[in-house]
Amino acid sequence: MNDFFPITNPVVVFALVAVIILLAPIVMGRMRMPGMIGLLLAGAILGPNALGVLERDQSFVLFGTVGLLYIMFTAALEIDLAILKRYSVHSVVFGLVTFAIPQGLGMLVAYYVLGFAWPAAILLASMFASHTLLTYPIVSRLGLTRNQAVTTAVGGTIVTDTLALLVLAVIAGMTRGEVDESFAWQLGLSLTLYVAAILIGLPLLARWFFRRVARDGVAEFVFVLATVFGCAALSHVAGSEPIVGAFLGGLALNRLIPHNSTLMNRIQFTGDALFIPFFLLSVGMLLDLSVFAGGARAWLVAICMLATVLVAKWLAAETTRPLLGYSLDQARVVFGLSVPQAAATLAATIVGFEIGLFDDTVVNGAIVMILVTCFWAPIVVDRHGRNLVQAEAGLAAEAPVAKQRILVACSTESSARPLIDLAILMRDPAQAQPVYALNVVEDGDDAVRGVAAAxxxxxxxxxxxxxxxxxxxxxxRIDLNTAAGILRARRELHARKVIVGWRKRSIGTEFFFGSMVEQLLQDGQYLLIASRLREPLNTCKRIVIALPPHVENEDGFIDGMRTLGHLARQLGVGMLILCETAHEAGVQRRLKALRPAIEFKLQPIAAWSGVLRALSELARKDQLMVFVGVRPGGYAWRTSLGTLPERVSRLSPDLNMLVFYLPEMNEPDDLA
Structure with a gap:
């Protein structure tokens, strides 16, 4: 077999890897186990330390490293920053706990049980303190990325990994004789500048790029890859590791890449289909059972390392129950997210071996620790994650939401694309409803030709x-006019939301509210959204909402504000709501009752007549201005709403603007 294996033909290697990536999750699914376990097993069986079919060459190392950084990047990208901000103390507390317990317990075991000197014992303990978000794709697939416990575990990862890598830098510097009085200052200054450059500079660069350069998906995707991996590559200059740079890059781009956007879909697809499976295969290839034939010392080191990391990480996760008020399933998910060892563990192992603090037994013990934790963690996260999904589904069943169907009126391809983007961001993926793209052809002699063009x-x-x-x-649809065609299609499709665009040029009162909108308002059973978008939505920093008096008492108020709350979460921005002081308490009471909860800030104004002045102070192109109104004759109807958007647009021609006409009544929920 040595004549045929390992396979060196790159075409055959890639074909075999593609088959493994395809079949491993299918086989594991039949056994009710996470698919990533199949990839780890395939790497162990086909790797150089078993059958030798595949060699862990430079290509596996390269794609495996990219996959690891991809996991850290997407984890930061999918964090709900509002939840992270709300529970930031939880992330810091858990990060410190999941560092302190393994670090302290690990030092005691390494010094008193394994007989290491204190520098080696401290470095070995830092391997237990760090962890890798290997199982994050599982919680992402289960839809738990916004769960409080998951956000805490992800936020705590950067805390404990950074502290563990700082221990590595200090111990390595002491062993090499590089630590002096200026070492701490240089390290602290370089890390501060590095973090500030990413979290402040990268969003500015990305906003400029999305607004001025990127107009197609390929350019956006390549830009994201280049910037994130550039951040990771510069980490060594700051005395850190690439995983920290990738995570910070994800945090910096979080607000600019909506979770349900086309760009996010491309990022997730590329990682799930290629980079992350390569990483799992490369980790599986590290397993070498022959090292345990060397004697009892290898067994003692491996067993102590494995037992220490499992016990320490379990204790850290268990502290979240009394300390942070988490349930049993949440604590187990936190344990499954924080126990896998990979990136920082390998970095500490390699550095410790090179500077002479570790011997072969520690290297082999680290590999065993990595393999066992990587096999065990997915099972824990999958099992208890499903329990959390069932619990959240039960809560959702108590407050059912009407079926969401979105109809987008498309007149031309160029004007329709921003409307389609808006529909994608407003759509709730959990309901699995399509987006209907509608073009109405006016009836006449050229109707057949018009249908073909449409x-x-x-x-x-x-x-x-x-x-x-x-x-x-x-x-x-073929109809007498555009408005009639939209209304007929809406009724036939039972669409709950209709998005239409404003013409760029018009005259008089038709600049924003022409006869078509007036006809559309005759049907009161849906939410009408009139849109004028000048800048990419993902570059906006805040949603400013103008609420006329008494609108909080309208039947459709909850539907409209829930839609805006979902849009704000997708864009990762806050909502500033302007309302009359006399109605502030009523608005706040109704918004506080929304489920899921939305993040907002109220800015009261003395009277509705002063709303133009308040809006003029907020009218900037990085704001999304939303005017909430009702159909003429409604309780909260104001004649000023018809001219208010036009007057605001004159102050800021590049401003993104939406007008929400709330539904007057709801259709039955059982309509198909």
Whole structure:
């Protein structure tokens, strides 16, 4: 077999890896086990220390490293920053606990049981303190990324990994004789500048790029890859590790890449299909059972290391129950997220071996520790994560939400694309409803030709929805006029939200509210959203909402504000709500009752007549201005709303603006 293995032909290697990536999750799924365990097993069986079919060459190391950084990057990208901010103390507390317990227990075991000197014992303990978010793809697949316990574990990762890597830097510097009086100052200054450059500079660069350069998905995707891996590559200059740079890069881009956007879908697809499976295969290839034939010392070191990391991480996760008020399943998910060892563990092992603090037994023990924790953690997260999903589903069943169907009126391809982006961000993926792209052809002699042109235009828009993983349903209607066609299609499709665009140029009162909008308002059973978008939505920093008096008493108020809350979460921005002082308490009471909860800040104004002055002070192109109103004749109807958006637009021509016309009544929920 040595004549055939390991396989060196790159085409055959990639074909075999593709088959493994395809079959491993399928086989594990039949056994009710996470798919990543199949990839780890495949790497161990086919790797150089078993059958020798595949060699852990430079390509596996390269793609494996990229996969590890991808996990850290996507974990930071999917964090709900509002939840992280709300529970930031939880993340810091857990980060300190999951560092202190393994570090302290590890030092005692290494010094008193294994007989290491204190420098080696401290470095060995730092390996137990760090962890890798290997199982994060599981919680992402289960839809638990916004769970409080998951956010705490992810936020705590950067705390404990940074502290563990600082221990590594200090011990390595002491052993090499590099530590002097200026060492701590240089390290602290370089890390501070590094973190500030990423968290402050990268968002500014990304906003400029998305606004001025990127107009297609390929450019956006390549820009994200280049900046994130650039941040990771510069980590060594700051005395840190690439995983920290990738995580910080994800945090910096979090607000600029909406969770349900086309760009996010491309990022997740590339990682799940290629980079992360390569990382799992490369980790599996590290297993070498032959090292235990060397004597009892190898067994003692490996067993002590494995037992210490499991006990220490379990104790750290268990402290979240009394300390942070988590349930049993939440604590187990935290344990499953924080116990896998990989990146920082390998870094400390290699450095410790090179400077002479560790011998072969520690290297082999670290590999065993990595393999066992990487096999065990996915089982724990999958089992208890499913329990959390069932618990959250039970809570959701207590407060059912009407079916969401979004209809987008498309006149031309260029004007429809920002409307499609808005529909993608407003859509709730949990309901699995398609987005309907509608084009109305006015009846006449050229109707047949118009239908053919409309179908070609809609076919060009469908890939935009498909690229974001959103089911698309193109619809063409022939009618007497555009408004009549939209209303008929809405009733036939039972659409709950209709998005229309404003013409760039018009005259008089038709600049924003022409006869078409007036006709659309005659049907009061849906939410009408009139949109004028000048800048990419992902570059906005805040949503400013103008609420006229008494609008909080309208039947459709909850539906409209829930939609805006979902949009704000997708964009990762806050909501500033302007309302009359006399209605502040009523608005706050109704918004506080929303589920899921939304983050908002109220800015009261003395009277509605002063709303233009308040809006003029906030009108900047990085704001999304939303005017909430009702149909004419409604309780909260104001004649000033018809001219208010036009007057604000004159102050800031590049301002993104939406007008929400709240529904007057709801259709039955059982409509298909």
């Amino acid at each position: 179908e070609r235009m809609l076919d060009a828009l469908v890939p935009q929805l498909s690229a974001a993983g959103v089911p698309a349903q193109p619809v063409t």
